[in-house]
Amino acid sequence: MFDFSSIFVGLVCLATIILVLLVHDWRDEYQKRMAAREHAHRHPLHEWWRRHRH
DSSP, X not given: OOOHHHHXXXXXXXXXXXXXXXXXXXXXXXXXXXXXXXXXXXXXXXXXXXXXXX
């Protein structure tokens, strides 16, 4: 007879690995998008102020 617990554990492990890989890809995309948006919204005067403030 089949041992369904081992099959279930295998499927849970596989789903966890897939989920971790997808979340990692999503975070990379999110960071790239946020960096691009932040770079597009920066103004030269704002950059100067950030460098010279004390």
